[in-house]
Each structure stands twice: as structure tokens, then as C-alpha cells.
Amino acid sequence: MSNDGSPSGEHENGQDTNYWRCTPPLRATARRVYPNGEFEWAKSQLDQFGELVGTVVSENSDVVDDHGPKLHTYDAYGEVQNEVEYHPAQRENERLVYESGIVADAFTPPSDRDEPVGLIHTLTMQLLLSYVDTGLVCPVSMTAGAALVLRNHDTEGHLDDYYSALTTRSYESLIEGAMFLTEEQGGSDVGAIETVAESLDSADDPSRRYELTGEKWFCSNIDADGTLALARRPDAPEGTNGLSLFLVPHETEDGILNDQLYRRLKDKLGTISVPTGEVEFRGAEAYLVGEPERGFRYMATMLNWERITNAVGAVGIMGRSLVESKRKATNREAFGNAIREYPLVKRDLVDMAVDFEAALVFAMEAGKWFDRYERDHENRDAYRLMRVLTPIAKYRTARMAVDTASYAMEIQGGNGYVSDFVTHRLYRDAQVLPIWEGTSNILSLDLLRTFEKEAAHEALVSHVDALLSSVDHPALDELASVVAEEFTTLQTAIETLADADDDYAQHEAKRLAEYVFDVLTASLLVSNAQRDLDESGDARAVLVATHFVQTTLREPDGRGIIDGDALALAYFDAIVDYESVDPGSLANRDG
Secondary structure, three states: OOOOOOOOOOOOOOOOOOOOOOOHHHHHHHHHHOOOOHHHHHHHHHHHHHHHHHHHHHHHHHHHHHOOOEEEEEOOOOOEEEEEEOOHHHHHHHHHHHHOOOOHHHOOOOOOOOOOOOHHHHHHHHHHHHOOOHHHHHHHHHHHHHHHHHHHHOOOOOOHHHHHHHOOOOOOOOOOEEEEOOOOOOOOOHHHOOOEEEEOOEOOEOOOEEEEEEEEEEEEOOOOOEEEEEEEOOOOOOOHHHEEEEEEOOEOOOOOEOOEEEEEEOOOOOOOOOOEEEEEEEEEEEEEOOOOOOHHHHHHHHHHHHHHHHHHHHHHHHHHHHHHHHHHHHHOEEOOEEHHHOHHHHHHHHHHHHHHHHHHHHHHHHHHHHHHHHHOOOOHHHHHHHHHHHHHHHHHHHHHHHHHHHHHHHHHHHHHHOOOOHHHHHHHHHOOOOOOOOOHHHHHHHHHHHHHHHOHHHHHHHHHHHHHHOOOOHHHHHHHHHHHHHHHHHHHHHHHHHHOOHHHHHHOHHHHHHHHHHHHHHHHHHHHHHHHHHHHOOOHHHHHHHHHHHHHOOOOHHHHHHHOOOHHHHOHHHHHHOOOOOHHHHOOOOO
16 A cells, blocks of 8 residues: 555555655754754755655555564463564564664764764654654664663663664664553552562672563563663662662573563554563563662653654654645545635645644754753753653644544545545554653643752743744734733743642643643744744745634634634645745735
8 A cells, every 4th residue: 555545556646755855844843953063964864764754664554554563472382482473564664764873873973974963863753754653663762762771871881782782773783672661550650660670699790680570561662672661679669769770681691581471462553563562570680770779760861752752753643644634635526626725624724734833843842952951961951941841742742643633534534534544544543642651641740840840940931032032023023922922921820830739730730731832832933933034035934823823822802703814715825835925925914
């Protein structure tokens, strides 16, 4: 099948899709967030990867969705073998993606560079991969995340061999990472973890080896050789302060199958390409990462990374949903016209396009500050911005992806609901995004903690101030005024919850997260519009910012019905098809 599910092997327009080339907002956002001239190096790599993703990887992903991994826990003699069987199409995708440098380039210098590129490059490639296979993004991201944890916290190099294998460009030498966090009795309550770690060290064996006993309930990339897991040593404190972090391989360093049982794979709604199951540690050999009883702090590095990955994955699904919707609206006729000619469809596509760009700029902003902090751990502002943006990015983009994928199915009509068409998979894959790496409630409470314990709101306020202070074009005066007014009110909301009792603060936490998203996204869009006006005289981004502000921050009379304004009708081609706009034309806009 093709990328859109048609059996001909081609799109309806007879062409494959390079998702990098067909998404100007992604190219513009990447140019903005890559530092130190790295985008000039990266853009050709991203173009090649966009082509690879839109052709071979996409076609293979269609096959894998119908022929997902299968678990063979026992061999014919009843012995544990913990073997996961993969379709050859999945193995080809893995090889192509890893050999593209999606992980390696951020940890070891590419052949034509003296230094690695930043993790923002990995995130951008993961975003492109999410256009066709969010499930495959999961092991790729966890491989990068496990490598990041070892780089940051295995400071004495005890696990250098594993680090090298996680970051190699050779598919034959590669091992993948995983994060076994969830236990059945705990869920989001990580402090309730019951897995026990007993030391195997002796006076003549200072290898930091342990054996783990316990159960992990939701283990994605179940057969990874670089799995990170939390466990409690004897006599360690209760709660998260008593947890240590361990690397648990599929096979021990002696090449022996580790003493764990892969009980079953989950029969999931989506993300079929990544095997997720239940694991029982039965004295599994494991290696301590860093210092004992600091495991939750170490795992937070990977958890923040995975949350941002979740956000860019959501953006990828939204981007693919938009591509498929635009294609169908152009080629599907109803009552004698292509459906994109009808006002309601115009409005729907404009809504989808602006939502996509809003999610894109916020998720990549979160990724930018994560990247900046990982380049310089002394950068306090980067840390605080990463901490405040990460939970919001994960929360809001996940829900936006579900809504966008759902509406993409509707634009397809009945075909969108059947498995022959890709929108079926986009919706199934999107639905896991609000669940992975913390629910909306957990994420909103995390936001409150960043304000209370890390004063992250101070960095946020300074950042929004800087964005708005850069705006001075007359075409943006009214928009900037609306955003600035809401920004003032947002600060009052933050102060209100800081002084409120715990119950009220928790009750309002989700609304605060949504408010921060709306105000910062509006600020980013307005700032980007200023940049485009300065650099190219193009006012298209003004329209995107206008639509976002109108639908999130303004409260129009009669819900906007009585004002006569119809931006989607006046500027449909500009917003949906990325056509340039003369700033002078905006002055003549009604409303």
C-alpha cells in the first residue's frame, strides 16, 4: 500500500511525499531552533530523511501495521527464549532509520563534522518519522534517551560498552534502549515501585552487579539490550528517594539469556510496530547506573526527553493528518465540486493547519530548551524553561493530535474509518499519546511543582517579555496588544495559584497549563510573524497568528458569528497552501 493506504502503491496524485519539502512551517521552525549554524549542515540531511520516510519507510510501515511483532516466550522444549519475531519490513526500517544518524549524530560527530549535532536534530528527525510510524519512534527515542542517561550519569564509565552500542551508526552493532517504569500497583505513582535489587558484588568482584526481582507492567521495546529500570535496594527509603537505576540487558555480558520472563505482548489499539509487554524479573542480572538511591533523579532525564519526544510525535501525526486531509479535499468531489471549495471545509482545513503550526512551534520550543540545557548544564534559564514547557508540550499536543487525527478521518469519509487508509492508523497511534509518559493530570501537577520549587515561572515571564518586545510591525499592533493583555492576566493567574491552598491549586492546574500554552504559543507565532515580515515581507504568518489568537485568547461577541469576519474564506490558499501574502492586503481585511 502507499502512504495514504491506496493499493496502487502511489498516492492519489501519483507521487510519494517528502514530508520535509512539503511542510514549509517545519523548515522555518527548524531554522529558528537549531543553534550555531547547525541548520545549514542539517537541512540536506533532513531533506534526505524526509524523502526516505515518505517512500520506503512509509511503505514498510503499512506492512508492519498488518504484521506486527510476535512473542515466542518458550521454545519447542518449554525453555524460556524470550524471542520477539519481527517482519522483515520492520528490520529494514530500523536499519534505514538508525543508519541515517537519527541517534548517533547527537552523540558522535558525523563524518563531515568535528562535533556532534544537538538533540534538537534527533527530535526533528523523530518528528518526520512520526508522519509514517509513531511506533518506531518509540524505540528510537528510548535508545537516544538511554544513551543520554548514561552520558549524564554514568560518569565513571562503568557502562561505556553499552553507551557505545546505543550510539553506534552500525546497525549490526547497535543495541536499542528501553525504559521499564510502570508497575501494576503503581501506575503514575513511581514511588510505589516494588522491584527489589540485591547486590551480587563481593570483595573480589567490584562490578556493581545486581539481580532484580519484580514485575514491570507496561514495557515498550520489550527485548531491548539497553533497558533502564528502577528498583529498590534492601534498607533503602520508601518512595522515590529510595529508588536506584539499573541497566538490564536482554542478554548478559556473557551472551546468556538474562533471567527474566517476557510473559505476553499487549494487544494494543495502535503503535503496533513497537512490542509492548509484561516482564517478570526473576533474578535478572542488572548493572547500577551512577550512585545508588538517585535513580528517580537520573530517570527524570529520560522522562523529560520522552515527554518532548511524545510532543514532536504528536506534531508528526498532526502534520500527516493535514497532508492527507488536504489531498482528499482536493481530489474528492461532492455535488460537482472538489470539497475544498466549500466554506465549511475551508474553515476545517484552516483550523487544522493553524493547530498544526501552533503545536509545532510549542513542541519545538520545548525541544530547543531541552537541547540548550543538555549542551550546558550550567544554563539555569534553559533548565527552567525546559522544565516548564516540557509537561505542557506533552499534555496539549497529545490531545490536539487525537482531535486532528479524528477529524482527518471525517474528511476522508467512510474510507477514513477502515484499515485500508492511513488515517485509521494515525488515529489509533495518536490515542496513546495522552497516556504515554504521564497523563494530563500528572503533567499539570508537575507544572505546579516547577513553579513552586524551581521558580520556573520567572524564566517563562522573561521569555514571553522578550518575544513580545521584538514585535513592532504595524500589521501586528492589535495582535501584540491582545497577547500582552492576556500575558498580564496569566501572571495574575500564576500568582493566584501560588497563594492558593493545595486543593484549589490542583483543581485549576490543567486550566493553568492550557493558559500557558495559549499565551506562549501566541507570543511565538506573533514573534515569528515579525521575523517573516522583516526578512521576506511575507505576511502569511500574521494570518496564522491572527487565527490562533482569535480562537484561543479573544472572546468575540456571539462566538464570532455576528462580526462578519471569515478569515478562512479570505485567505484559505495562503494558510493551507503556504502562499505568500502582501502585508498591505491585510489593511483592507473586513473585521
